[in-house]
Amino acid sequence: MYLFSQKAYSHDLYMHWKHSRVLISLLPSLSLPLCPSCLSSTHAPPPLIPLGPPVSSLSLSAQLGLCFQNLYEHEKAIALFEEDKVIMEETGNRGGVGWVMGNIALSLAEMGQNNKATRMFQKSMAISEKVGDKEAVCNASCNLAECLACAGEYADAVRHFKKAFQLAKDIDNETKADISAMGVGVMLRLQVLAEPAADPAAMPEYEVPLDFDNLADPLHLATSAKLEASLQGRILDPRLLEAIHHLATALAGGQGLARLHLAHAFFDAGLEDSATGFLQQYLARRVKHARTWCGGCGQTRSEDSPMLTCGGCGVVRFCSAEHQKMASKREHFGRSFNEKHKDMCGLLGKWRSKVVKDGLPEESLNEDMIAYLRNHNL
DSSP: OOOSSOHHHHHHHHHHHHHOTTHHHHGGGOOOOOOGGGGSSSOOOSOOOOOOSOGGGSOHHHHHHHHHHHTTOHHHHHHHHHHHHHHHHHTTOHHHHHHHHHHHHHHHHHTTOHHHHHHHHHHHHHHHHHHTOHHHHHHHHHHHHHHHHHTTOHHHHHHHHHHHHHHHHHTTOHHHHHHHHHHHHHHHHHHHHHSOOSOGGGSOOOOOOOOOSOTTSTHHHHHHHHHHHHHTTOOOOHHHHHHHHHHHHHHHTTOTTHHHHHHHHHHHTTOHHHHHHHHHHHHHHHHHHGGGBBTTTOOBOOTTSOOEEOTTTSOOEESSHHHHHHTTOTTSTTGGGSOOHHHHHHHHHHIIIIIIISOOOGGGGHHHHHHHHHHOOO
8 A cells, every 4th residue: 555654754743743733834844755665666565545635735633644544553543534524524525535535444444344444445436436536536446456355356356456557547647557457467366266267268268469579568478378378288267368468567567566476377377487487586676675675564664774674584674573463464454465474484585595695596496486386375
């Protein structure tokens, strides 16, 4: 998910509010960026939260709600958002109502109240559609898709990620389009695992253009998978081919986490060489950049920040022990895009010790990578 500020900023803002009203004058001058790790090539976030007016134009209750939400104090955040919702309703700001309802839904999802969050995201999206805010609808669609995925409703999740993808294209937001494309790919793959086709050959074929002149074209990967499988006398589930296409689109757009999902998709297709190739790329980049962000909350930190380092792999860092636990909890909102750290920990440790430190070839870990892909489906 996108966060409006770093945790340190949120804590500082809260303390200003607690001790004086100077917070009101401080907030307009602060630039509260989207979490940089969300836009990096090595770590892509799950869905986006609905964006509203500039932070400086929000009410004090909304500003503080964002701070508490960023500090994972969601009950306090919800109470403040509810106050802001009343203000929005009294002033007739329908777009603002949709925005604040989206933030309430996000906190509910983080608290594990998935059903309530789903209903709230649906209401937020309906309001945003009525006022014609395509960006807000796009964000709400992504978050709603994530809620549906948590409930195992993968077909509906695919539909909402596809909706978000098209809306992102309409508003020329390539980053959101790439994140949505990854969502489509991940959900299609999970749908295939949950609802395998009895006879893939009987399903409507997913048309993949045969374009070998442009190897950078994401369609090339899907084409290659289709042809390689056919040479082995197998027909792939069309949904899996479509998943590969969308994941390749996300990767071409800079979403580095798509490498991990492509590794799983190619493994599911029975194409182990391609699967291990993508996993090798993912592990190399994961180890290289692990020191710059928390493996739990996903926020970027400087290399000299006081953080915990996983004692198992010696690679991944965490803001706190709580965030270390968060990294291995699938029920945490947004985890359907990421691996559980406890599943990846051993493989990361071996890559660090054998490939990085001892200089062994990447292929020396092929058996370990195959074992990981066989035992862990995300």
